[in-house]
Amino acid sequence: MASAREMRLRIGSVRNIAQVTRALETVSASKVRKSINAMTATRAYATKAWQVLTHVAGQPGRESLHPLLQERKVERGTLVVVITGDRGLAGAYNSNVIRFTIQKLDHNPAPVKYIAVGRKGRDLLIRRRKDIIADFSNLPAAPAFMDVSAIGRLAVDEFLQGTVDEVLLVYTDFINMARQVVASKKLLPLEIESGEGRIEPFEHKAGPAAAYEYEPDQNEILEEIIPRFSALQVYQAILESLASEHAARMIAMRNATDNARELLGGLQLAYNKVRQQGITSDILDIVGGAEALAG
Helix, strand or coil: CCCHHHHHHHHHHHHHHHHHHHHHHHHHHHHHHHHHHHHHHCHHHHHHHHHHHHHHHCCCCHHHCCHHHCCCCCCCCEEEEEECCCCCCCCCHHHHHHHHHHHHHCCCCCCEEEEEECHHHHHHHHHCCCEEEEEECCCCCCCCHHHHHHHHHHHHHHHHCCCCCEEEEEEEEEEECCEEEEEEEEEECCCCCCCCCCCCCCCCCCCCCCCCCCCCCHHHHHHHHHHHHHHHHHHHHHHHHHHHHHHHHHHHHHHHHHHHHHHHHHHHHHHHHHHHHHHHHHHHHHHHHHHHHHC
């Protein structure tokens, strides 16, 4: 059995760990609230962009309206934008994203390229020797649209240049504080019929559809709005992933604090037993010595 001194050192170490995890839980709780506010603040714009895009690109002959709407047979390759975090201590948050990505594309018939958003995901993909064409790490704590617009532009350029035939987006969908789900969506070619993801389609109301007038013309609007909307989906996915990361870290640190406190109670009980045994042994030695002197 460990000595009383060793037990005291272990108790001190566990107590310090509990203080650190408790502090990290508090910081993550503050950050997740800010992330949720930023995530919900973009939904009004994203919903309106979806409404305009579906109205314009839903016209007959949509594939001739813009190259990003053209369906292709996936032969030349698939580009995957993988969104993870820059830091750990978030439970299985980062590993779940990479595991989902590998399982989904492990048997993909075409070559797969990756754009890694987040240092942890980049490192895990490098360990698996995946083809990473770009890395976006150390993003701001509260990224603006301009901070991440280069990711969407790169994906659009790869698709327009013909090096890949489809672009997928893998991120963590924020459901609530206790549940975050890894999700994927087809970023390019743009699927306007689908309402998947957190960018919800506009509400359908009774009556005739709204009429729009476009200036200067429909083609120029499509040339501007489709690449911008593709970048907006990436930005929205990053906000979703940030909120999910902070929520996962808060829960992981809460569990670590609870486990540390439970371990601390067990160590304290064991320390008391060791200390009691030491005191009993000292008393027996004193009594034995006193009897020897008396004899």
